Amino acid sequence: MDLHSDIEVDETGDPGLCDLIPDTLFSAYIDSIDLSSPGFDESFDLCFSDDVFDISDEPDDKPTLGREDIKRQTRKRRSDKRPSKKPSRLKRNKGGNTGDPEASENYSDAITAPCEGSFQPSVRTIPQQLMHAPFAVTAATALESASLVPSSGQTLRIIHTINHLAHPVMNQIVPVRPTYVLVSPQSLGPISQVFPLSPADGAVAPLELSMSSHPTISLSDTASRVWFPSPLTPVSHSKGQIPDKIPPEDSTPPPHRTKKRLSPVIPKHVEDYIAHLKSHLKDTCSEKQAEISMASHYIETLLVPRKLVIRTGKNANKCLEKELLVLSDSERKKAMVDRTCIFQDCTLRSRHLVTILGKAGMGKSTLLQRLALDWSSGGLSQFHFVFLLDCKAVDLMRPCYSLKSLLFDLSASPRCKDSAAVFQHVLSSPEKVLILFDSFNEMKDLEGLLQASADSASHDGYSVRQLFSGIFQRKILSGCTLLIASRPKDVLNQLLRKVDSILELCPFSSTDIERYVSNYFTDDSRRESALRKIKRKKYIFSLCSNPLLCWFTCSLLERHDADTCALPSTLTDLCLGVVSQHLELEAKEQGSKLDITQLCSMAWEGFKSQRSLLSQEQQLSKELMDYGFGCRILTSHVVSEESGGTLATCFADLFVQSLLSALLLVQSRDVSEKTLVAQMALQHRKRKPQGEWQDLLQRFIMGLLYHRSPLPCSGLPHSPATSQAKRQVVETQLESLKPGELTPGKLLELFHCVYETSSVKLAKLLIKNLPDGLRFCGAQLSLTDAYVVEHLLRHAKGLGQMFSIDLQDTCVPLSGLKDIVAMNSIKSYRAFTMDTIDLWEDLHCSNDELNLKSAIDKFTIEPFKASQACHIENLALLVQIHREKKLPLGGAVSALDEGIPAVRHLYKLDYELGQQKGPEVFPCLVELLPALQSLQHLDLENNKIGDSGAEKLAGALQSLTSLKMLNLSQNSIGDAGLEKLAQALSEVSSLQKLSLYGNLIADSGAENLALVLPDMKSLLDLDVKYNKFTDIGAKKLSNALKSSTCMKSLQMWNGCIPYGVFEHLQLQDSRIRTLL
Helix, strand or coil: CCHHHHCCCCCCCCHHHHHHCCHHHHHHHHHHCCCCCCCCCCHHHHHCCCCEEECCCCCCCCCCCCHHHHHHHHHHHHHHHCCCCCCCCCCECCCCCECCHHHHHHHHHHCCCCECCECCCCCCCCCHHHCCCCCCCCHHHHHHCHHHCCCCCCCCEEEECCCCCCHHHHHHHCCCCCCEEEECCCCCCCCCCCCCCCCCCCCCCCHHHHCCCCCCCCHHHHHHHHHCCCCCCCCCCCCCCCCCCCCCCCCCCCCCCCCCCCCCCCCHHHHHHHHHHHHHHHHHHHEEECCEEHHHHCCCCCEEEECECCCCCCCCCCCCCCCECCCCHHHHHHHCECHHHCCECCCCCECCEEEEECCCCCCHHHHHHHHHHHHHCCCCCCCCEEEEEEHHHCCCCCCCECHHHHHHCCCCCCCCCCHHHHHHHHHHCHHHEEEEEECHHHCCCHHHCCCCCCCCCCCCCECHHHHHHHHHCCCCCCCCEEEEEECCCCCCHHHHCCCCEEEEECCCCHHHHHHHHHHHCCCHHHHHHHHHHHHHCHHHHHHCCCHHHHHHHHHHHHCCCCCCCCCCCCHHHHHHHHHHHHHHHHHHHHCCCCCCHHHHHHHHHHHHCCCCECCCCCCCCHHHHHHHHHCCCEEEEEEEECCEEEEEEEECCHHHHHHHHHHHHHHCCCCCHHHHHHCCCCCCCCCCCCCHHHHHHHHHHHHHHCCCCCCCCCCCCCCHHHHHHHHHHHHHHHHHCCHHHCCHHHHHHHHHHHHHHCCHHHHHHHHHHCCCEEECCCCCCCHHHHHHHHHHHCCHHHHCCCEEEECCCCCCCHHHHHHHHCCCCEEEEECCHHHHHHHHHHHHHCCCHHHHHHHHHHECCCCEEECCHHHHHHHHHHHHHHHHCECCCCCECHHHCCCCHHHHCCCEEEECCHHHHHHHHHHHHHHHHHHCCCCCEEECCCCCCHHHHHHHHHHHHCCCCCCCEEECCCCCCCHHHHHHHHHHHHCCCCCCEEECCCCCCCHHHHHHHHHHHHHCCCCCEEECCCCCCCHHHHHHHHHHHHCCCCCCEEECCCCCCCHHHHHHHHHHCCCEECCC
C-alpha cells in the first residue's frame, strides 16, 4: 500500500503522538519519499549541521510546499545572491547567538546541559519547518495498531548528517535532500567517580580529590559531550535495557567462529586416499611399543579444563604456573571430561584451537594416537583428514618446506600418488581438516614465534615453525582444527591466550594403576604379586600415577621374581634400574657390552638445547645405533618425504635422556664441580625457566652422587675421588641455601633433591633450616610431591620442630593431604576449604575420630582474604558447620561439639572483591559477621558498598565485640549511610581505628559522626580525608574532638574545606592532621 495515502497529513493532530512511531515505520517512510521532495531551509545547515534533536512537540503552521514552489524559491534565492560577491552568512555575537534573533534563540535553546540519566536536548523552540514530517498520526491510529507503539517507550531521535558539498554544487549534480538517521535513545548511566586507594604514610594528596569543584568548560565542550558521548554497550531494543557490560571473573573468550560453507563433493581419488590414510593410521597407531598394543594396554585417562588468569604488568608472561588458575582437588574431580569432549564443549560449540597439557610421561602422544585411531575407526566424523605430526622427529628450523610437504611428507601419512589433487581438496575444505601437533615443547623461542609466519599455502621455503605459526594465526588453511600437545612448564603463554580450550591430562587414579598392572601381567599369580608389591611401596605407587613410570615399574618387575625383587625407593633408582636392565639384556643378545659414553654426551648436548632429536652432525655407528634401539634408549620415527623414507632418531623419553646427561656430569672427569653446581636451579639468582628438563636433571644428579650401588658401566673416565669432590661441593651449596627465601616451586624441588639422596644427614639439615611457616601456595602438588614433603617432615619429630603449612592453591590430592595433616610435626595447616571438608568427611566415614578431631583443630583460615565470590561461599559453609556442629553429608560429629576453632579464632578478614563484585556479594558477608565474634580487623576498602551496604553493616557491628580496626575507605558511603552507621559505631566499645577515607560524606554526615565521637571511648585514630564536607562539618568534628581526650589523630583534610579554616583548626588542636 501507499504510505502517503494511508497516513494523511493532519495539521491539527496531536504532535506528541509522533513519539509512538516505531523505527520500522520511519524507515519505510524515508525509503518511499522522492529524492526531489522539499528539503530544509539552507540556513539550517549553518547552525544545526551536526546536532541531535527529538521530534518536535509543536504543530507545523506552514503549509507543505509543492515542487513548483520549491523551484520558484530556489530561482529567487539565486537571483538575490548575484549582486553580492560573498555569500551571506549568519553572524554570531560574543554570546554565541547568530545575527538572526529567531535563529539564535532556537540555537541557544537547542544546546542544553545534560539531564541526569539521559542526555537529550530541549526541543521546545526548534522551528517546526525545520522538523516537519509529511504525515501525522491520530490517536485512533496509534491505539488500533500495536506496531506503532515503540518497544522502548522513549522518544526517537533524528540525526541530521553533514553534507560534504554545498547546496548549489549538489543541486547542479542531482536533486538531493538532507539525509537523516533515526536512532533509539540510549540512557546513559551516571559516571561514578573513582577514588584512589588509601595513600601510604606521607603520600601527596591526589589532585582530583583536592579540587572542591569541577573546572569550568566552554559551551562547545558541553555540546560535544552531550551529543557525542563515549561508546556504550548497545541498547536492547526488545527490553529497552542496557545489558550487563561486566563479564564474570572466570569468563573465557568465545571460541573462534568460522563461516559455514558448503563442502565440495569428494572426488573418487580423494576418497581412495582417505581410506588409505585411515588404514595406515590404524596400523601405525595400534601398536604403542614393542609387545604393547593400544587395545590391550590403553587406559582411558580423563582431562581437566584449565583457565587462564590474565595478569598485567612487568614480567606477566614469564611464568605459566602463575597464569593457569589452580583448581582444588574437588573442583578437578567435578570438571573432568573424557576425550570425546576435546573438540566440543558442553554447549556443543566447536573448538578449533585446542591445547593438551601434561608432564613428561603422562601420555600426550598416546592420546593423540588414540584420537587418530578413533578417526580411522569411524569416529570424529566431522573431519575428512587427520594429520599427525611429531615435532621432535623433524627439523623445525630448516626453511625448505611448504604446507603440502608438511601435511603429506612430514606427518604420519602414507605416500600419496596424486598429492597435488588431494592437497587442492584439502585447501577447499579446511574445516574438515584436523592437525595434531605432538611434542610441541620441542618448538623453541616461542616469544618470536608469531612474528614470522607463513602466509601462502602454495609457496615453499618455509620452516616448520613458520608453517605452524601461519596455521595457528589462520593465515593459511583458515578454518582447520589444530590440537597442540605440550608440557605445562614450557614457555607457551602467548599461545595459550589465543586458544579456544586448554585441557590437562589427569594422572592415573588408584583404579587406573590396578587396571594397567592387570593388563600388563597376563598371569594371575604374577599380577597379584606385582600389585601387592607396588601397593606396599608407597612412593613407587605414587610414581605409578604417571603412565610411563608405571610401565617402568611393571617392566622392572617383569624381569625379576615379583616376590623377591625389591622395588627402588627413589626416582633415580627406578630409572637407573630400568636402563641397567635393558643394557644387560641387550648385552646378552649381542654377546658384549658397548660403551655408551657417546650416547651420554649426545644426551647432554641435546639437554643444553632442550632437544631430544639427534642432529645430523651427531653421527653414530650402526652398531651403537642398534644397541641404543635395543636398550630402548633411542627410538626412531619414519618421515615420509618425497625422496624416500627418512629415519629420524631421538631419545626415547625425557627421563632416559636426563639420566644419561646426569651420568655424564657426575662421572666424567672433564666436567668440573663448578659446571655441576651450575645445573642446580635452586640458587637465588634469576635464570630462564627450563621446566621439567631442569627438575629431572638436578634430581638425577643428587640421586647419582649418593647412589650406594655401583653405577652401570658407561665407559666414562671417573674415579671415587671425583665423585667425592663433587658431592662435597653440592653439600656446601645446600648448607648455604635459605629455604625460607625460596619460592614455593623451588622449595618443593629442594625437597625432591634431598629425598633423592636418601641421606638422613641432608634431611635433618634441611629440616633445621626450614622456617616455621612452610608455603607451597601456587605450586601444584601431585601425589608424589605430597609423599616427599610428608616423608622429610617426619625427621622433624626428633628435632622438636613444629610447622605451619600452607597448601592453598596446590591441588594436593585428598590422600596426600590426609597424610600431611596427620603428622605430629604439623601444628596448623591451610588448604582449599572444600578439600578440607572432604578430608573431614572421609575421616568421619572411616570412623577415624581421633584424626578427625586433630584435622579440625589444626585447620586455620587466619588471616582470611576474600578475593573471589567463592571464598565467601566457602566461609559461609564453614560458618554453617560451626553453628550446626555437623558435617554437610553426615550427622552430628562429636569433634564439632565446640565448633570449628578456625572460625572461632578468626581475627583478621580482608574483603577484596573490588567495585564490580563487592556490592553484590557484600550482603552474604554481613550475614556471616555475627558468627565471627573474635574478629579484630575488618578491611572493606574499595568495594563500593554504598549507603545500603553501610546500613546492612550497621546491623551486624553490635555483634563484633572484639573489633579493633574497621576500614571503610573508598566505598561511596554518603550521609544517609553514615547516619545509620554512626550510631552502631558508638556501640563498638573495642574499636580503636576507623577509616572513612574517600567517601561521599557531607556536612550532615560529619555532624552525625561528631555526635557519637565522644561516646567512642577506645577510638584512637579517625580518618575522614577526601570527603565532601565543608568547614561546617570540619568545625563540628573539631569541637567533638575536644571531648575525645583519648584520640591521637583526626585526619579530615579535603578540598571543600578552606585552607585558612583548616589551618586555624590545626592550630587549635595538633591532633588534626592532613596526612600521616
